[in-house]
Amino acid sequence: MKHTEGFFNGVRENQIYHQVWLPKKETKAVMLIVHGLAEHSGRYMNLVNYFVPKGFAVYGLDHLGHGKSDGTRILVDRFSDYTTTLKTFVNMVAEKEAGKPVFLVGHSMGGLIGAIYLLEDQVNFKGAVISAPTIKIPEDTSQITIALSKLLSKISPKAGLLALDANNVSSDPVVVDAYNNDPLVYRGKMTARLASELLISMQHMTAEAYKINLPTIIVQGGEDKLVDPSGAQDLYDLISSEDKTLKIYAGYSHEVFNEPGYKLVMDDIHTWLTERI
Numbered sequence: 001m002k003h004t005e006g007f008f009n010g011v012r013e014n015q016i017y018h019q020v021w022l023p024k025k026e027t028k029a030v031m032l033i034v035h036g037l038a039e040h041s042g043r044y045m046n047l048v049n050y051f052v053p054k055g056f057a058v059y060g061l062d063h064l065g066h067g068k069s070d071g072t073r074i075l076v077d078r079f080s081d082y083t084t085t086l087k088t089f090v091n092m093v094a095e096k097e098a099g100k101p102v103f104l105v106g107h108s109m110g111g112l113i114g115a116i117y118l119l120e121d122q123v124n125f126k127g128a129v130i131s132a133p134t135i136k137i138p139e140d141t142s143q144i145t146i147a148l149s150k151l152l153s154k155i156s157p158k159a160g161l162l163a164l165d166a167n168n169v170s171s172d173p174v175v176v177d178a179y180n181n182d183p184l185v186y187r188g189k190m191t192a193r194l195a196s197e198l199l200i201s202m203q204h205m206t207a208e209a210y211k212i213n214l215p216t217i218i219v220q221g222g223e224d225k226l227v228d229p230s231g232a233q234d235l236y237d238l239i240s241s242e243d244k245t246l247k248i249y250a251g252y253s254h255e256v257f258n259e260p261g262y263k264l265v266m267d268d269i270h271t272w273l274t275e276r277i
Contacts, residue, residue, distance in 0.1 A: 001021050001022060001023060001024060001048075001052045001053070002021070002022040002024070003019065003020070003021050003022075004019065004020050004022075005017070005018065005019040005020075006018060006019075007069075008088060008089070008092065009088070010064055010069070010070075010084075010085035010088060011064060011081045011084045011085050014064055014069065014070035014071050014085075015069065015070045016061055016062065016063075016064065016069045016070070016085055016088075016089070017041075017061065017062040017067055017068035017069045018041070018059065018060065018061040018062070018089060018092075019041060019042070019059075019060055020057065020058065020059045020060075021048045021052045021057065021058045022052070022057050023052050023053065023054075023055050023056065023057065025055060026055070027055060027056070027057040027097065027100055028055040028056065028100070028277060029055070029056050029057075029100060029101045029102070029103065029126070029273065029277050030056065030057045030058075030059065030093060030097045030100050030101065030102040030103065031047070031051060031056050031057070031058045031059070031102075031103050031105050031129075032059045032060070032089075032090065032093055032102060032103070032104050032105060033047070033058065033059065033060035033061075033105050033106075033107075033110075034061075034086065034104065034105065034106040034107070034110035034111070034113050034114040034117075035060065035062070035063065035066070035067075035107060035110045036107045036108030036109045036110045036111075036132075036134075037074070037108060037109040037134075037164065037190070038066070038074060038164060038185060038186040038187070038190075039066070039067070039179075039184075039185055040062045040066055040067025040068065040184045040185070041060030041061060041062050041067060042060075042067070042184065043179075043182070043185075043258075044058070044060060044257060046257050046258060046262050046266070047105070047257050047266070050263070050266045050270070051266070051270070054270065056273075057097065057100075059089075059093050061085070061086070061089045062184075063082055063085070063110075063113070064076060064081050064082065064085055066186070067184045068184065072158065072191075073186045073188065074186055074188070074190055074191050074194055075157065075158060075191045075193055075194060076193065076194055076197060077193075078197060079113075079116070079197040079198070079200065079201045082113045083113060083116055083117045083120075086113060086114075086117050087117065087121065090102075090117075090121070090124050091124075094124045101126035101127075101276075101277050102124060102125050102126060103125060103126055103127050103128065103129060103273060104117075104118070104125050104127075104128045104129065105128075105129045105131070106128070106129070106130050106131065106133070107130075107131040107132060107255070107257070108131070108132050108133070108134050108226070108227060108254065109134045109198070111130045111131060111132060111133030111134060111135070112133055112134045112135055112198070112201060112202065112205060114128065114130065115128075115130060115133060115135070115205055115209070115212065115235070116201060116204065116205055118211075118212050118214060119205075119208050119209075119211050119212065122212070122213070122214045125214055126215070126276060126277070127214055127215035127216060127217070127243075127273070127276050128212075128214050128215070128216045128217075129216075129217050129219070129269055129272075129273075130216060130217070130218045130219070130232075130235065131218075131219050131220070131255075131256055131257065132219075132220055132221060132224055132226070132227050132229075132232070132254055132255070132256065133218065133220075133227070133231055133232060133235050134198065134202065134227050134231070135202050135205050135206065135209075135231045135234065135235055136202065136206075136227070136228045136230060136231030136234055137199060137202060137228075156192060157191060157192055157193035158191050158192070158193070159191065159192045160188060160189030160190070160191065160192075161189055161190055161191065161192045161195045162189055162190045162195055163187075163188065163189045163190065164187075164190075164226060165225070165226070166179050166180050166187065168224075168225040168226050168253060168254055169226065169253070169254050169255050169258070170253050170254065170255045170258045170259055171223070171251075171252070171253045171259060171260065172258065172259060172260050175255070175258045205235075206234070206238065209235060209238035209239050210238060210239065210240045211240070212239040212240065212241060213239070213240045213241050213242070214241055215241060215243040215244070215276055216239060216241050216243070216244045216245070217244070217245040217246075217247065217268075217269065217272045218232050218235055218236050218244075218245070218246045218247070219232075219247045219249070219256050219265055219268070219269065220232035220246070220247070220248050220249070220256070221248075221249055221251075221252030221253050221254055221255075221256050221259065222248050222249055222250040222251060222252055223250075223251055223252060223253055224252075224253060224254045225253070225254065226254040227254065229248070232246060232248065233246065233248075243276075245272060247265075247268055249261070249264070249265060252265075
């Protein structure tokens with residue numbers, strides 16, 4: 001495969017890193033990765049190594065404040081900073097891969113970013129693959145935490161509020177160790193501003209999800225401890241797509257693309273994509 005990388009101007013002229021993996025032969029379809037909170041596009045090599053040899057081009061960007069992109073780590077002015085930057089990237093990919101079917105692949109917070117993007121623009125995509133979407137406020141989140149995030153978002157937006165437990169990204173200790181030692185992964189606390197914007201965006205997504213009518217497959221680990229697994233069912237029920245599929249993988253943790261049994265997930269997605277190309 002051929003790998004290239006570069007930067008483009010994102011929101012407020014921030015330099016946004018992107019990369020692409022191209023098959024040796026003709027590209028039959030495109031997958032556009034929208035990664036999750038605190039990580040980066042380079043953590044999807046299982047997906048890249050599975051799909052590129054099968055004729056798929058894979059594109060990925062590092063969100064503002066993530067990976068190799070500009071910006072204060074895990075901080076946005078508004079959640080739309082992500083979707084506005086994604087729009088620029090989608091247009092770049094659509095121009096470069098004109099005539100090819102493009103599928104959005106969003107994971108975790110990237111699933112929320114991608115889904116919100118689709119509320120306004122579905123025309124550039126043939127379908128969507130959503131993994132472990134962050135669309136439901138965890139039931140154990142207290143009203144005090146919610147109120148605190150809203151307050152701090154206004155008076156101290158950079159204040160650290162919540163941290164991810166790296167042990168829950170995957171049940172594979174090798175993946176967890178790689179995550180903990182990856183210099184491009186942010187391991188500090190989520191900023192109050194982003195926490196507040198996430199809550200607002202989840203509520204917005206719940207109210208507007210019916211606007212999505214694109215063919216969609218949702219994949220979710222049944223033992224996910226970072227997002228509420230029932231959020232996948234909620235999203236499935238809320239979107240109006242006539243062509244929609246929900247796959248729950250019993251015993252799988254948050255990153256189904258990085259679980260020991262990830263090839264089953266890849267096989268299911270490949271079958272789904274092939275039927276829609």
